[in-house]
Every structure is written in C-alpha cells, then in structure tokens.
Amino acid sequence: MKEFHYINVAGKLEGLINKNTYPVGEKLPSLRNVCQQYNVSVGTVLKAFMLLEDKGLINGRERSGYVVLRKSTKLSLLPQSIKGTLGIQDVAITQTLSKTLYANKTGKDYVSFFGAVLDSDLLPFNAIRRSLQQASRDLTGAHLQYEQPAGNTMLRQEIAKRSFKWNGKLATDDVIITNGALEAVSLCLRAVAKAGDTIIIETPFYFGVLQTIESLGLKVIEVTGNGEEGISIKRLEQLCSTQKIAACVLMSNFNNPGGMLLSDEKKQALAEFANCMKVPVIDDDIYGDLHYGTVRPSNIKSYDTEGWVMLCSSFSKSLAPGLRIGWCAPGRFKDKVVSLKAVTNVATASIIQLSLLSLLRTGAYDRYLRKLRPEMHRLVLLTTKAIEEYFPESTRISRPQGGLVLWIELPQNIDTIVLQKAAWEQHIDFAPGTLFSNSGIYENYLRISCTIWNAKRENGLKQLGTLVKQYLNTGTYN
Incomplete structure (x- = not known):
C-alpha cells in the first residue's frame, strides 16, 4: 500500500x-x-x-x-560501542532489574521515560473497538472456543501475505500465533535449546529477552556490535567453531535499545551464516513496522533458504500492547514450536485473533501505521532536541530510523542506576543502561522512550539534564 x-x-x-x-x-x-x-x-x-x-x-x-530550523539528523555524536566478547555466563538480569523498580509510579507529577510502549493517545481506539465488536458477533460461537495451537488459519494467512513488504515469502503454514513476541522468542529458544546450553546475543539487548533466557536456565555469550555495522559475522563463526552454541538471538531492525538497523548485506550474511553453520538465528523483528521511511525494511528471514532463521514479531509495539498478539516463523523447527505452544497455554485467545484479522483485512492497520510512523519520528526528533538542549554537550545520542526509543551515553563518571534514584525524588523515571547487558556494563548509558510529547515531558528531560550537570559540577545529586 x-x-x-x-x-x-x-x-x-x-x-x-x-x-x-x-x-x-x-x-x-x-x-x-x-x-x-x-x-x-x-x-x-x-x-x-x-x-x-x-x-x-x-x-x-x-x-x-x-x-x-534544524536537520532531522542529529548533531550529537553516536553512543560508543563497548568492544569485545564476554565469556559464557549464567544469566542474572532479574537481580539487576529489581534495583530499578520504583513503587510509587502514579500521580500527575510523575513522568516516565521507562516503558517502550505506545501511549494510549496514539492507539486506534475506534478501529480496535469495531474489530472486537465484529468478532463478537460471530453467531457460530467460534470466538468462544479454543483456537488451534498454531493460531487462526485466516490470520496466519494475512500475516504471511504481509511478508512481501519485507521481501519475504512466507506461507500460511509457516506462521504460528503467540501471546506477544516474548512468547515467540521463548518458544523458539525452547525448541532449539535446553537448560545449560549456551546462546549468543548481541549487546546491548532488551532486558525482557534476557529475563526469558534466565528463566529457561540458558547461558549466554554477549558479543558487542561494531558501530553501526552490527555484530561481526567473523566473530560469530569463530565462536560457533570453538563452542557448542545452541542459537543466536538478534534484532535486525531498530535494536532495542540501540536503535540499530542492519544493512541488507549484513542480514543476508547472517542468514548465510545460519545456513552454513547449522546454528539457528532467532530474529526479533518487533519494530520493523515502525520504520520512519517509506519502505518497510527486510529482516534476516528475508534471505533464509534452509529454514535456520526463526523470525519473531508482534503487534504489541505497533498496534496495542494489551492485545498480546505475536507470531513467529520458525522455519525447520515449526513442528516443535507448535507442540510447545500447545502444552504451554493451548492457544492464543480466539476473539483477539479474530479482531486482529479484521484490522488486517480491512486495511485499518495499514492506514493507522501510515499516520503513526511520521508521528513517531516527530516524537523522537522532539525528544532528541530536548536532550541536546538540556543535557551536557558531551552526551551521545543514537540516531534510530525507526522504533520508540533513544539510547543515550553520558559521561563515564555517571552511574545511571544512582542517577535513576535521584530522578525518582523528582518523580522522573527511565531505563538505566545496565539493564541491557547481563554483565552489568553500560553503567553510564540510559534508554529514553519517545511515546508522547508535551510540556510535562520536556520539563522532565530538563530536570534530568540538570541532575546530570549538577553531578558533573559537584559530585553529588543533593
């Protein structure tokens, strides 16, 4: 369209x-x-x-x-990559996450830059309401019955059709409906790995996936990306040649938190790596639909020829988080994933699947996306402008071409978990950088969500920037 x-x-x-x-x-x-x-x-x-x-x-x-007034490409420098490969580790991200939880997150003065979900004001309420009403009018009662574990056939067909937007060639039977992208990633990991196995992830990486890895008893090797080029294929090949690696988990489009978009050449090389080394690559392409350009980017699955790429995605970030509709195309591991889905929770809710089917078939989802994308770009640019204005000049800011978040590097003597506690006193919250690595690196980094813009949000960034400047000048937040 x-x-x-x-x-x-x-x-x-x-x-x-x-x-x-x-x-x-x-x-x-x-x-x-x-x-x-x-x-x-x-x-x-x-x-x-x-x-x-x-x-x-x-x-x-x-x-x-x-x-x-200004360019949309930022003047500030990009956050630096922390180069190197960390050894095999047990995952303990839940302990780190517990240090960042704030009990009192309510009140009109509270400003949160923590969650990477669309603000309610951006959601297509009327379209979703109509689709739910239509699904509930089904006189056959299908919306009240269990769906098959793989998901509604018609919905899977609509999702498969959408693969042409990213140069894919999915068939209906390739797609499995899940409860969000995290379940899709979890099912794919369970299909190819068991407790004690080792997987490779690129760091920084979304802490929700790290929690999933931890819950499955898996070990990780964290590999840092190479600037804007992403993870090194040569390094992946070296690790898989010397270690027993069960899978690699990556994000090809608008990595959370870094915002990186891999080139088509890198995506193709990763697919060839998976097929050649016989190592499953799980691609969490949850932000692909939230591109700021006119063309939806490809993903690693676009170049998969032998089924070793396991694509995961969701409508939680691009449509409504509460719908909890995700999906995966696990290639040669499809039967195993379907079996795991059946014994995990039988199936995803029927009425929600039928509601999403209506949104896709009528074009309501695509019409909504065409309005949402420029709005998301505007929110990112306004947030960036405020950070450039209120934070120290040495602050480095990511340049995402899609998605909902910014990745910020502060001066090295700033510990963002300590900064977060000081910000809580002023009713401000954000995601500290240590959440995005199992090893606890990125102490002076933070993630800022860009899901709404108003005077309250701008003032929150101003206060946060003032805290950082105050610490640099005095060594204290008091």
Whole structure:
C-alpha cells in the first residue's frame, strides 16, 4: 500500500534539509514551486509543511514562507560501542532489574521515560473497538472456543501475505500465533535449546529477552556490535567453531535499545551464516513496522533458504500492547514450536485473533501505521532536541530510523542506576543502561522512550539534564 502523497513530499524536503541544500535559517521553496516540482496539490504541500513543522524542522512565518530550523539528523555524536566478547555466563538480569523498580509510579507529577510502549493517545481506539465488536458477533460461537495451537488459519494467512513488504515469502503454514513476541522468542529458544546450553546475543539487548533466557536456565555469550555495522559475522563463526552454541538471538531492525538497523548485506550474511553453520538465528523483528521511511525494511528471514532463521514479531509495539498478539516463523523447527505452544497455554485467545484479522483485512492497520510512523519520528526528533538542549554537550545520542526509543551515553563518571534514584525524588523515571547487558556494563548509558510529547515531558528531560550537570559540577545529586 502506498504512503500518503504528503508524507512522500515531506520526506523529499526533509532529505534536502539534511543534505544542507536548504541550510538552517534559509527559506524552503514556495508552495507554488513545490506543487509544480512534485506535481501535487496545494493541500498536499501544506500538509507536508505541517508535518515538517510538527517535527520541529521548519517554522512558518507570516508572509515569509517556511524557514528551516534544524536537520532531522542529529548533531550529537553516536553512543560508543563497548568492544569485545564476554565469556559464557549464567544469566542474572532479574537481580539487576529489581534495583530499578520504583513503587510509587502514579500521580500527575510523575513522568516516565521507562516503558517502550505506545501511549494510549496514539492507539486506534475506534478501529480496535469495531474489530472486537465484529468478532463478537460471530453467531457460530467460534470466538468462544479454543483456537488451534498454531493460531487462526485466516490470520496466519494475512500475516504471511504481509511478508512481501519485507521481501519475504512466507506461507500460511509457516506462521504460528503467540501471546506477544516474548512468547515467540521463548518458544523458539525452547525448541532449539535446553537448560545449560549456551546462546549468543548481541549487546546491548532488551532486558525482557534476557529475563526469558534466565528463566529457561540458558547461558549466554554477549558479543558487542561494531558501530553501526552490527555484530561481526567473523566473530560469530569463530565462536560457533570453538563452542557448542545452541542459537543466536538478534534484532535486525531498530535494536532495542540501540536503535540499530542492519544493512541488507549484513542480514543476508547472517542468514548465510545460519545456513552454513547449522546454528539457528532467532530474529526479533518487533519494530520493523515502525520504520520512519517509506519502505518497510527486510529482516534476516528475508534471505533464509534452509529454514535456520526463526523470525519473531508482534503487534504489541505497533498496534496495542494489551492485545498480546505475536507470531513467529520458525522455519525447520515449526513442528516443535507448535507442540510447545500447545502444552504451554493451548492457544492464543480466539476473539483477539479474530479482531486482529479484521484490522488486517480491512486495511485499518495499514492506514493507522501510515499516520503513526511520521508521528513517531516527530516524537523522537522532539525528544532528541530536548536532550541536546538540556543535557551536557558531551552526551551521545543514537540516531534510530525507526522504533520508540533513544539510547543515550553520558559521561563515564555517571552511574545511571544512582542517577535513576535521584530522578525518582523528582518523580522522573527511565531505563538505566545496565539493564541491557547481563554483565552489568553500560553503567553510564540510559534508554529514553519517545511515546508522547508535551510540556510535562520536556520539563522532565530538563530536570534530568540538570541532575546530570549538577553531578558533573559537584559530585553529588543533593
């Protein structure tokens, strides 16, 4: 499905701004010139300008046109990778997570940058309500019965059809419906590994997956990425040649928390590695639909030829977290995953599957995404702008091309777990960097969610930045 014309026009103008064709302080072409250049209506160009204005990139001045305020590519440096490979470890992330829990997370003054979930104001309430109503009207009573363990056949078919968006070629029988992406990852791990086995993960990595690994009694080898290129194929091959590795768990698109998007060449190389070494690669592509560009990126499964890539995804991040609908395409391990799903919880809720089926079939999900993506990009840019303004100049910020979060590197003498406790006193919360590695590295890093923007959120970042500056100046948060 094509994007709205105004989004395409806005994207082209944004590209010209980023290339410095129209530098900061200079006027953009007039409405008439843009209409002629792109053969679109005045209304389309006005909506494009409004989108750029919402992102904070331009400003409309009375009788003076639109002036460039800033680029969407950030001026600040990227967070640094902590290079190296950590040895085989037992996982104990739950203990680290317990240090970051705050009991009193309510009240009108409380500001949380912790959770990477869409704010309720962004969700398509009406479309979801209509789909649930339609599902409940089924006079056959199918929505009240158990579904088959692999999931509703029609829903699996719709998800398989969507694989063409990322150059995939899934069939209906390749897809298994799960209760969110975490269950998909858990089922895939259980299908290929047993307690005591070792898996490879790229660090930093989402702590929820680390908790899942811990609950299964698995050991990990953490491999740090190489800048913007991602994990080293050569290092993976070395480890798999010298160690007994049950699986690798990666995120090909907009890694949480780092926001990294692997190149198509790297994704293809990872698929070839899996097929050649006969090592399952579990690709958690939960953020793929939340790209800021006009084309949905591919994933590692796009290049899989022998079924060694196990793709996991979900609608929790892109549609509504409470629906808890995920799915996986586990390749050659499909039968084992279906069997595990059946003995774990029989099946995913029937009425929710039917509701999602309606959203996909009617196009409501895609229409919603086309509006959500530019809004998410705007939220990320506004959050970035505030961090650049209120945090120390040495702060490094990620440059995600999709997703919901920013990965921040602070000066080395900042311990973000200690910073978090000081922030709690001011009713502010965020995710400390140590949560994203089993080994406890990334002490001076933090993750900020970008799920809504208002004066309260901006003030929260201002207060947080002030705390950091205060510690750098005085060595204390008091």
